Amino acid sequence: MTTRCTIIQIYLIQSNFNVCACSLLQVLECYIISVDFFLLPLLSAVWIMLPAYLPNPVAALFGGGTPIDLGRNFSDGKRVFGDGKTFRGLCMGILAGIGIGIVQIWITGTYGLEYLPRHTYLSIMLLAIGALLGDLCKSFFKRRFGKERGTKWPVADQYDLVAGALVLLLVVDPSWLFANMTLSAFILILILTPVLHRTVNIIGYYMGVKEVPW
Numbered sequence: 001m002t003t004r005c006t007i008i009q010i011y012l013i014q015s016n017f018n019v020c021a022c023s024l025l026q027v028l029e030c031y032i033i034s035v036d037f038f039l040l041p042l043l044s045a046v047w048i049m050l051p052a053y054l055p056n057p058v059a060a061l062f063g064g065g066t067p068i069d070l071g072r073n074f075s076d077g078k079r080v081f082g083d084g085k086t087f088r089g090l091c092m093g094i095l096a097g098i099g100i101g102i103v104q105i106w107i108t109g110t111y112g113l114e115y116l117p118r119h120t121y122l123s124i125m126l127l128a129i130g131a132l133l134g135d136l137c138k139s140f141f142k143r144r145f146g147k148e149r150g151t152k153w154p155v156a157d158q159y160d161l162v163a164g165a166l167v168l169l170l171v172v173d174p175s176w177l178f179a180n181m182t183l184s185a186f187i188l189i190l191i192l193t194p195v196l197h198r199t200v201n202i203i204g205y206y207m208g209v210k211e212v213p214w
């Protein structure tokens with residue numbers, strides 16, 4: 001009787017252990033899947049795009065003064081870019097994007113961080129310049145469609161910087177783009193950008209830096 005009891009106890013302990021080991025493996029698997037398919041691509045997406053994300057809020061913070069179109073009109077009688085695109089905003093924004101890029105290059109150089117994309121001086125310049133060129137391009141077409149400065153233009157207002165930055169990279173340094181941009185990082189950039197754009201603009205609006213919260 002006692003032997004039978006011990007065998008049953010051992011069996012129960014063993015099956016409990018199996019269940020525990022199984023759920024532990026499942027948790028580990030979930031963790032690895034979420035790190036591989038979500039966290040790392042998310043981190044990579046933000047890391048790639050930081051030099052392109054920073055120029056817009058910095059332009060809003062420090063912009064003003066002489067407009068890039070010098071107040072001139074296009075052939076349709078409307079402003080070329082409008083008063084929202086200034087030399088100061090453009091220069092400060094690009095400098096900020098390059099600045100954060102240099103910090104990123106220093107961080108990956110100093111701490112290794114093999115899992116993050118490696119920026120180069122060229123990639124950070126292209127991302128920062130491309131982001132504000134995309135913004136400028138969008139304002140050009142916004143004026144052509146008769147939309148006043150600061151009015152909402154959904155999709156274009158959010159993706160102008162992504163389009164500008166990635167197109168410039170694609171044209172000037174495609175090998176860097178294809179070596180560092182994965183499909184999942186690209187999809188996350190498309191999801192993340194409008195969320196970040198809206199959040200930063202709402203903050204800018206309440207800080208009194210932006211006239212509208214979009």
Ligand code: CTP
Nearest residue numbers: 059060063064084085086089090139149150151
């Ligand atoms: N800004 C700037 N120079 C730039 C880009 C932006 O000075 N090259 C500043 C302007 O003060 C601008 C603010 O940042 O008003 C917010 O930028 P954005 O929303 O892109 O400009 P809007 O005023 O909305 O103009 P638009 O309708 O042309 O987008």
Ligand code: MG
Nearest residue numbers: 150151157214
């Ligand atoms: Mg705007």
